[in-house]
Amino acid sequence: MNTQKAHTPFSEDEMLDLAARAIGKIDARGTRGIERLTNDEIEAMALTLVCLGMKPIPYEGHQS
Numbered sequence: 033m034n035t036q037k038a039h040t041p042f043s044e045d046e047m048l049d050l051a052a053r054a055i056g057k058i059d060a061r062g063t064r065g066i067e068r069l070t071n072d073e074i075e076a077m078a079l080t081l082v083c084l085g086m087k088p089i090p091y092e093g094h095q096s
């Protein structure tokens with residue numbers, strides 16, 4: 033059974049606001065701030081980096 037809710041895309045303003053809130057949590061609380069991030073804040077930070085031109089490195093799984 034799939035219990036995940038459908039995700040509504042962010043507007044640019046929402047994306048930047050969520051990313052800024054995430055950075056604020058990390059800046060204020062360090063590792064504890066990272067533990068308090070929501071999935072939306074993490075996604076917004078990643079999308080912001082892509083919008084700024086960062087190229088993703090494809091994930092190849094665990095390297096042994």
